[in-house]
Amino acid sequence: MTWRDPTGRTLADYPHPSVAVDVALLTVADDRLCVLLHEGRALPGTFLRIEETLRDAALRVLREKAGVSGEEPRQLAVFDDPARDDRGRVLSVAHVDLVPADRLTGALTPVDALPPLAFDHAAIVDAAVAWARAAHRDRPDPRGLLDEEFTLLELQRLHEAVHGGPLPKDAFRRRMQEHLIDTGTLSRGTVGKPARVFRRAPQETP
């Protein structure tokens, strides 16, 4: 039974905006925080299907346009400038995700060297970067960008890439150690004193 309002019309009788889902897919490549761009100037996106959740639409974008699956897209905000898309009234629900570089395919651009982007996608990338930085503020590796086991230097390089600048070494180590488990093994084959190898302590999803 379809719902009808007091004048007998259903929801479908009112004009609705289209709802798009755009995803800022971040990764760290060559020690730099990068975003995946489609045709060099836009974030991958799609229109939300009527029976689909936003999360499912974002996963579909990731699967079809970046070749990754099983991720955890996170909602950022709705962008709703009436003039943002000249095809009509389109709301964009912006999402962010962060995955290891070796699991995705596509063109990566460092977030500190973006070309002019289509629509309002530059603002979406800004919000995505802010989210990634906040997620790393108090956690070692919230999205598992490193391998299961890693040294503190590798972890610091990840944080410096996300943060976009150098971090004080000793304070960083002290802050992180409480969230890490020492595996007891040592790194091998590098120049210098071998580093201790750590694992992530059990973490909640950010």
Add this chain to the structure above:
Amino acid sequence: MTWRDPTGRTLADYPHPSVAVDVALLTVADDRLCVLLHEGRALPGTFLRIEETLRDAALRVLREKAGVSGEEPRQLAVFDDPARDDRGRVLSVAHVDLVPADRLTGALTPVDALPPLAFDHAAIVDAAVAWARAAHRDRPDPRGLLDEEFTLLELQRLHEAVHGGPLPKDAFRRRMQEHLIDTGTLSRGTVGKPARVFRRAPQETP
């Protein structure tokens, strides 16, 4: 000229979800953080009109259902459970606002004593409360709930209402004083030593 996709269809030829805007309008009354409820069990809301921004829709809700105007609704998140509304596929873009109690009309309920709410409105209230607490963490009175001039005790009572519990007095005063301007005048007519009266230092919109 209407945009058409490769098969000649316009955006309107695809089924679209409806987009609703729900607003958790918070205030502080009797030293408690409260939310305005419609019919005792739902947040005020409306459907987004095709030509309207989310912000304008939220302002319209506030004007028509709470009697306040000129506010600053803030987007929280999109709630999109396909089963959240049995009238059809309805996305809700949740908003929050925070205004002085004497400027609104409607039924207020303390947020720590909510009845069961319709749809997923309890989750929206949770997000709204979290936003209000974060907004007050490092700012004296981000939404101007107090008068132009106030004492530190009045400010602390506001923070304790938002925070939902007592705050240490001396640390609170020390943290806040740097964001306040001493007017030089003293409170009058109260029991006890007269308190200094402060104004907010110029602040950025949260």
Add this chain to the structure above:
DNA sequence: CCAATAGTGTCTGTAAGACAGTATTTC
């Protein structure tokens, strides 16, 4: 004087930044 509130001074613990020093590997 008493009750009540305002405001200050001090101690302690924690954490960050800075800096220096020691340890252990490769070459």
Add this chain to the structure above:
DNA sequence: GAAATACTGTCTTACAGACACTATTGG
């Protein structure tokens, strides 16, 4: 042994929480 990296100890500063004390009003 030299270079490079890993780690540790200590000093300073800042700030929060706790506590106690003084100050100033109305009754």
